[in-house]
Amino acid sequence: MNSIDFDMGEVRQLSADLTSAGSKIAPFARQAVEVTARHVKDDAKGNMRGVKYMPWLPRSVDYDMVGSAAGIGADIGFNKGGQGSLGNIYEYGSRYFPARGPLTHALHENEADFVKGIMLAAEDALS
Numbered sequence: 001m002n003s004i005d006f007d008m009g010e011v012r013q014l015s016a017d018l019t020s021a022g023s024k025i026a027p028f029a030r031q032a033v034e035v036t037a038r039h040v041k042d043d044a045k046g047n048m049r050g051v052k053y054m055p056w057l058p059r060s061v062d063y064d065m066v067g068s069a070a071g072i073g074a075d076i077g078f079n080k081g082g083q084g085s086l087g088n089i090y091e092y093g094s095r096y097f098p099a100r101g102p103l104t105h106a107l108h109e110n111e112a113d114f115v116k117g118i119m120l121a122a123e124d125a126l127s
Contacts, residue, residue, distance in 0.1 A: 014118060025125035030065070030072050032117030037063040037074035039113065040106045044076070047102035048090075060084025061103070076103065 041063050048058040060083060063076040078087025093099030 010115065011118070014115075014122065025121060026072065028121035028124045029118065030067070032114065032121045033072050033074050034065055036110050036114040036117055037065070037076055039110050040076050040103070043106035043109055044102045047105055048100075051090075054083045054086060054090065056083045057087060057090060060087060076107075 041061050044061050045058040048061075051057050057078070060079045060081075061077070062079050063074045066073045066075055078084040078091075080087075089097055090100050091103055092101075
């Protein structure tokens with residue numbers, strides 16, 4: 001099974017620095033998360049362009065914004081139902097089907113942009 005590993009040291013440092021920004025950063029951080037989620041969704045769909053046996057699978061990729069007192073995030077993945085139910089097999093593979101990882105690749109492709117967006121959010125909140 002594939003796993004996703006990130007060097008989160010810079011993000012943790014940024015998180016500590018942003019503690020002083022308080023509630024002012026929430027709308028800016030939400031925007032950064034949502035823009036990155038949209039880019040990941042679009043890139044994942046692009047990574048699946050031309051899927052021969054599951055032509056509707058790219059259309060099942062979507063994201064939902066989630067938020068709580070602990071933070072802001074986005075759940076990006078396949079909507080279950082129809083070919084979207086096979087999304088996890090396409091992403092992670094199975095015994096007879098190798099992993100393709102379109103979401104994983106899209107996430108890695110957008111990591112630097114996400115960090116840049118969070119940095120801009122911090123600047124906006126602190127100015």
